[in-house]
Amino acid sequence: MCGFVCLWNVGDEALAAAMIEKIAHRGPDAVAVTRAPHAPVVMAHCRLSIIGPQDGAQPIHQGDDILVVNGEIYNHVDLRAVLGESVFETQSDSETILHLSRTASRRWVSRLDGMFAFVLATRGRILAGRDPLGIKPLYVARLGGGLAFASELKAFDGLAVSDIEAIPPGSLFDSNGDMRRWFRMPQGAAEAETGLDEQATWRELRLVLEDAVKKWMVADVEVGAFLSGGLDSSIIAALAARAAPARLKTFSVGLEGSPDLVAARRVAAHIGSAHFEHAFTPDDVARVLPHVIYHLESADVDLVRSAVPTHFAAALARRHVKAVLTGEGADELFAGYTYHHAYVDRPRALADELTRSLATMHNINLQRVDRITMAESLEARTPFLDRDLITFAQSIPASLKMRRTDPSAAESTGPTTEKWILRKACQDLLPHDLVWRKKAQFDEGSGTVDALREALMIMEGAKEPLDRAAEGAVYERLLRARYRDPERVLANAGKWESDRVALAV
Template identity: 35%
Template structure:
């Protein structure tokens, strides 16, 4: 029921099984050597130099050396994308999430929660605090990261004060974020703009959390995929398309958010747990008639209404109303909007218009469409030059964490293709507008605040690689 990637070797005949958890919270890759060997690694860099071809090990699958093929072991009813019709029962959904959170507290190591102040992490924190009430366990430690004055820092502090957690705020500057780009790409192993932007603050924060002696953190990933929490779901035309899109999002998590949460934390030896991706919880949540998940202003239903309603307890509130019904922020937006502008301005100073004109010839696969994307691609190709590596990153534009469905549902989305959630114009209450930044002020060049220093690759935990068979 947990998250895992493993290889099981039969020493009698040297056959083996390899398997990966249901959704792909942990990372795993499989490669083949020119001599017939099979390689399994938790990181792509473990295969980069020795395999003729390698690829992502598919989540929810096992591989047998005897058959030389994959077999799906995780195949829940929702995986077929058939539209469910179960009634929405708030108390059943609440109990399922509480169980998913509490089972992840069975640990004997120091732990805490990544608290952004948004709905998902705040609910998880509230459940933990209720569970710890009356026990001798120390107070829950909560952690938040952001630029000075960022929305997440303010919201997380308010939630922490309400719940009574021991709260830590980690600050970083835009320059810290820029300095971390190459380290982040090295560890996260992607050139996807959305994933890199969101990984930067988490990567910086994880180092500081580990330095405090914490070994495990709980996070809120997965909720937006399950409940259609991204803002482009406002445009879903019917419940059938809404549900199918949530299924697609969950199936793709291992290439985006799971990649970020797993590798950003493990880079510093920190383990991350994600209760929203608990198999039993997903079975409950994905079996709800998607009509209840649909955003409907006439009925007062905002994104993730079914989750909010399940924890809207008037007698014993889990959270204040304005937190319970706070609109979704993407991590890179919530930590401070100027981070996006700084990253884009930094890339613009390095990537010329001529380079962009020739991008389709230099990078015919997944051609970068922005200077920021081009900059990340250059770094990625230098670190991972094999064709197999570039093929592990999905193709296509991302708009507010969307797929191409966003433009299909509403053509207006095609007019602004920045991955920020604030490009959801007419949906987000504070639509993102890029700032005009002078050349001398493209980044905040003040010295880093003492709470976060520039990370170093050589301090990080390296990958685990297993060579299994020749």
């Protein structure tokens, strides 16, 4: 896991060094700036060593090609076997990108399985690619007569750049052509076909989940797990505890006595993890809020609320491990948000909404997870967003995800259960009441909403809690105070509630 900068047709090593310094928190283990001798490119890289820690330094420079990568390629062992071990000079998973690009296949990037962003200068052109969901960030901007690439927007702050935009998820930028979309989100299924074997479906889902967790635990360092006590993180932690080579470390945060802390202790005891927790206070929230918003690169109210507990969890985990598993993606795959209940009698609309939200995670929840964990030099991994798991989950009818659970009740009034198929698939992993516990948002279960309310009153000297609009105004003010060019950051920020699939009246 890392951060990088690439300047194309901008021969300024000092500028690259200054840009990488702004995102050096992403990789404290090593920083390097390299000018390619046979191409108009300067690359800078800051490294957090996870796979191949002894010989995985970047930029990777072989022949006329030079490469920087952020992320993990989980099928690198298989790719090495296909490409031939003799062509490799290191044990780094990132090197597979270089050798794949040299094959005759035009769709070579689609063979990469993992979370990644990269820039490759080769044969007089530059290529920049991003993983299917956009788990790892990548931005491009125009700088003079050339291009500048960076892992975070703050690398561009104060520079005379223009047209900053994110490389879209699942896309490959080619300076000899244009942007090519190499991955498209599979459309979600709606109604169950007649005769569908529900038990066989959830049993297969369980197997796919187990494979995803094992794959996303591959590392040369210890991998822990965030554990909020909610369903998603508890499932990941329970499966990871079974697959871990040593006792799994789990991490939980919240206000003292909050539901998340209580539930997480129960889950940790049940799965036998070495559990660590931190209880924060409203004063703690007020202290870290400017730091969180600066690194988040967004002032969206919903993102800030969930970024605060993520910060405390990341700071706690980094004292013990370099990488953690998280439960992000389960709500988008299996209909876990409160607003999804309104779609219970509209499975086609629900399937479309889940598909839409998966495709837009990159600058919402995935941005939060990436920025806030990397601010603490911690790698976050999201097994629910494994490509094979996404493909299988999207084939499961939406009617099995959000489901009425009382067959005797009238169709329009019966209780509904979110993530029904996921709960069935994992019901043996956890205590029954935790498996069927109603979802609480991370910011709610951890007590962050209450802590933020009090923290904002402290910061603003207010006698009454701020309403949502006033809360958002504070966040925007804090963001503007930290950036020379805040409009660029705000222009690239996503909104959690934007463009939802409308329900027919």
